[in-house]
Amino acid sequence: MKNKSIFSRQNQTILKLFEQAGHPRKVLCVVLDYAKITHTALCCNGTGKVVKNPFPVKNNPAGLVLLLETVDKLCRKHQINKEHVFFGGEDCGTFALNMIYSLRDRGFLVVGVNAADAAKQRENHQASTDKLDLLGIANMLINKRGTLAGGSIGVQRAMRKKGSVP
Template sequence: MKKRTIFPYQSQELNTIFEEAGNNAKVMCIPIDYAKKEHVVMFCNGHGNILRKPFPIKNSPKGIEYLTQQVLSSCHHRGIDPKYAFFGGEDVGSYAENFINTLRSGGWIVAGVNAHDAKKQRANVQASTDVLDLMGIASMLLNRRANCSPAQTGIYRNLRSLTRHRKKLVDMSTEEKNRIYTVVDQIFPGFLDEKNTGISPFSNSSLYLMADRFSPAQIRRRKRQKLIDTLRRYGTVKPEVSADKLQLYAAHILNTPTEYLSALQISLAQHIKHFKCLQESIEQLEKEMALWLAQTQGAFLTTLRGIGIVLAAGATAEIGDPTKQKPVANLVSYSGIIPRVKQTGGPEGQTRTGKVSKRC
């Protein structure tokens, strides 16, 4: 059970290490300044005394092997039990994730500290060197202001990766839509307005027409019956009405100069291909998200009206395993669904309750 303390941001895992060791001199803290090729490492004890000056470690299997050998050797030399040794560094970048995961899989405790808070602990806030960074990280670790548990692990981490990747693809798809709108407005102004043509924008019918030598003249030259058959084949609800409306509209707009039309058509066709590719990728990711979501408690969210696979997967991925998260009060505050309260002047002082945050 988590202990109540006036230091809510201290790591319970690090507190346990210091308590079980019984003496800060019997604790080894190993701050790491992560980098892409070579990390910088330092050894110090629980009192903050430097046991080994900063030295480089390769971001490779050999680097991890050498580091663990040095830690074990230093612990043996100073009579420190290796179970009271722990690593820590600023929030790790993608280039060092495998390094950290390998250490954790070896049974070592690896803590993460907030980079902004670690900067405040440096002796010189204005300057930035590997040694100064390590001192700031070490100070945070010895004050036990760190997080030893990754936000998400296992299924929840995989689900978070998929949901965030999907979000990026949706953003790219939106950007591609805007580019398509720009080109279409030059070739066939108003085509992507359903009121003008009777065809839903970015439907299968509209995408097919835009990808094939698209222009008002080409639409006018199409035989009515063939155009109707095409629209019906690609899912248009009322193909006859849409075909008549489209050809009528095509006859009453300004045409692009012939010398520019070919280049615009090629550009539009490539944008359409890219857009379709993004849509296929998004659909595939949503299927994978559904499979991972089904293995979590978050699957029950889909039983609520208005919550589908995407929303349920996103919420579940960001919250993580509910059995390993902070109290519900912290989660409610983070979600922004409770008002901000301000109170001063003693127990009988006036309490002011603000509005609910807009983060939700």
């Protein structure tokens, strides 16, 4: 019998990550607002405290290196194990799949959230800025909501054969 939770709308993988960390301060949530050329990222711990304000991340290999170096520095500074780091953003177009698959290939959990649900979590419903969007997504992720980003493994394999995924 599969283990069920009373929190049926929560992502069980994120829930398990929080449990393994032992305390929400020991979880690093990296929120991404995907874009074709330059993503925007924000980092917070599992309590929702922002530990790195929004910063640009190019949608290319150099941007991935910058993102991973930033995560590494934050993990050392806040004594967070890399196993307790996860990434998330709104469900996106194919332009972000290279970033998503590269993160997943490095063993990170990458989660997608519904854009409409994330918008409801924003503090200001009248305006939309990168920071407000990121905070709405972060709220969803900290509340352990979202689904595995990037589609199925079969889609990944097909894209690799076409040379679309690094």
